[in-house]
Amino acid sequence: VFDEVCDTTGVTLKRFMSEVAMLNPELDEIKVLFGAIETACKAITNLVKRSQLPSSETLGFQGNINVQGEQQKKLDVITNNLLKRALRFTGRLGVLASEEEDAPVSIPGAPYSAGATKDVLIDAGTRYCAVFDPLDGSSNVDAGIPTGTIIGIYEFDETCEIDFSSLGSEDSEDQEALCLANTLQPGNNLVAAAYCLYSSSTFLVLTLGAGTFGFTLDENLGEFVLSHPNIKIPEESAIYSFNEANFNYWDEPLKATVRNWKAGTGASGKQFSSRYIGSMVGDVHRTLMYGGVFGYPGDEKNPNGKLRLVYEGAPMSFIVEQAGGISTTGTERVMDLIPELVHERTPVFMGSRNDVQEIIDGYAAWQQ
Numbered sequence: 605v606f607d608e609v610c611d612t613t614g615v616t617l618k619r620f621m622s623e624v625a626m627l628n629p630e631l632d633e634i635k636v637l638f639g640a641i642e643t644a645c646k647a648i649t650n651l652v653k654r655s656q657l658p659s660s661e662t663l664g665f666q667g668n669i670n671v672q673g674e675q676q677k678k679l680d681v682i683t684n685n686l687l688k689r690a691l692r693f694t695g696r697l698g699v700l701a702s703e704e705e706d707a708p709v710s711i712p713g714a715p716y717s718a719g720a721t722k723d724v725l726i727d728a729g730t731r732y733c734a735v736f737d738p739l740d741g742s743s744n745v746d747a748g749i750p751t752g753t754i755i756g757i758y759e760f761d762e763t764c765e766i767d768f769s770s771l772g773s774e775d776s777e778d779q780e781a782l783c784l785a786n787t788l789q790p791g792n793n794l795v796a797a798a799y800c801l802y803s804s805s806t807f808l809v810l811t812l813g814a815g816t817f818g819f820t821l822d823e824n825l826g827e828f829v830l831s832h833p834n835i836k837i838p839e840e841s842a843i844y845s846f847n848e849a850n851f852n853y854w855d856e857p858l859k860a861t862v863r864n865w866k867a868g869t870g871a872s873g874k875q876f877s878s879r880y881i882g883s884m885v886g887d888v889h890r891t892l893m894y895g896g897v898f899g900y901p902g903d904e905k906n907p908n909g910k911l912r913l914v915y916e917g918a919p920m921s922f923i924v925e926q927a928g929g930i931s932t933t934g935t936e937r938v939m940d941l942i943p944e945l946v947h948e949r950t951p952v953f954m955g956s957r958n959d960v961q962e963i964i965d966g967y968a969a970w971q972q
């Protein structure tokens with residue numbers, strides 16, 4: 605479906621999306637969303653790069669604690685508002701969920717205009733639900749370490765089969781409850797996912813369900829251009845990417861696998877290296893490019909690990925799977941998980957097929 609465009613490196617993201625939409629009319633509306641996402645990411649990369657300048661007012665803390673219990677940084681708030689606004693102006697969004705929002709935000713259904721009224725939440729213009737982490741790894745900005753934006757797009761499903769009573773609303777016609785339900789869809793329902801990595805270059809990597817494509821921001825043009833058509837993650841590697849300070853709290857199967865990798869006695873017989881920058885988007889991008897396994901395991905202190913399922917685990921798993929990798933909790937495919945809470949966390953291991961399979965096999969043997 606993308607053959608005609610996927611080998612035309614240098615094509616701009618706008619042109620790529622137009623070609624794809626011509627070949628796949630059902631994706632025409634997604635093109636509108638990616639126009640907004642592209643603009644937001646260009647604005648965010650500028651904010652991140654300029655945040656260190658004495659003239660910038662964007663460093664430091666906002667002065668409050670977010671729903672995650674974390675000190676909210678000014679850039680978290682600025683990038684969250686920027687992305688919300690960009691997506692609202694498409695007039696295609698029914699609801700959005702963000703790491704920086706206590707609860708999902710339903711959006712007046714009428715295409716964004718002064719006339720939009722709160723009670724018209726879901727109308728013909730409502731096409732999608734967006735979930736995102738506006739600036740993942742934001743605590744790294746002050747040290748100049750790469751950060752990223754993570755986005756997942758679902759079709760808005762007015763028949764969401766979620767148990768409304770669990771959402772605190774007996775009335776399944778309650779549009780707010782329907783909006784919340786739409787942010788709790790399993791990763792399998794994603795129609796698109798993307799991340800933007802703010803690093804040595806600004807990379808926008810996306811999938812629409814038929815491969816994973818990487819674009820690099822050409823700052824001379826002010827355009828994202830196709831630089832990595834049809835990314836395929838190496839089937840195996842010799843890199844693992846975990847916060848090993850938690851090693852003593854991991855469960856036995858994972859400890860055994862990582863000990864083998866360190867000793868060169870794992871399935872591939874290779875001596876592994878450890879690479880970890882504490883910023884998911886950067887660690888996952890390196891994993892896509894070089895192969896390996898990025899993971900945030902559950903442990904004794906945090907059985908579900910640290911990463912959030914809805915707007916980190918699921919979208920990144922979609923991108924990795926579409927690049928030929930796999931993504932698991934150790935025992936379940938991440939894309940199969942049905943969230944119960946919008947901020948719930950999940951253990952995650954994603955990357956090269958053979959290496960992640962070794963982790964899965966370790967857990968399977970342990971359970972027998």
Ligand code: P6P
Pocket residue numbers: 740741742743847882883884885887900910911
């Ligand atoms: P730790 C950043 O805060 C983040 O959410 C991810 O980007 C990153 O992978 C992880 O947390 C790092 O967590 O506990 O290793 O510092």
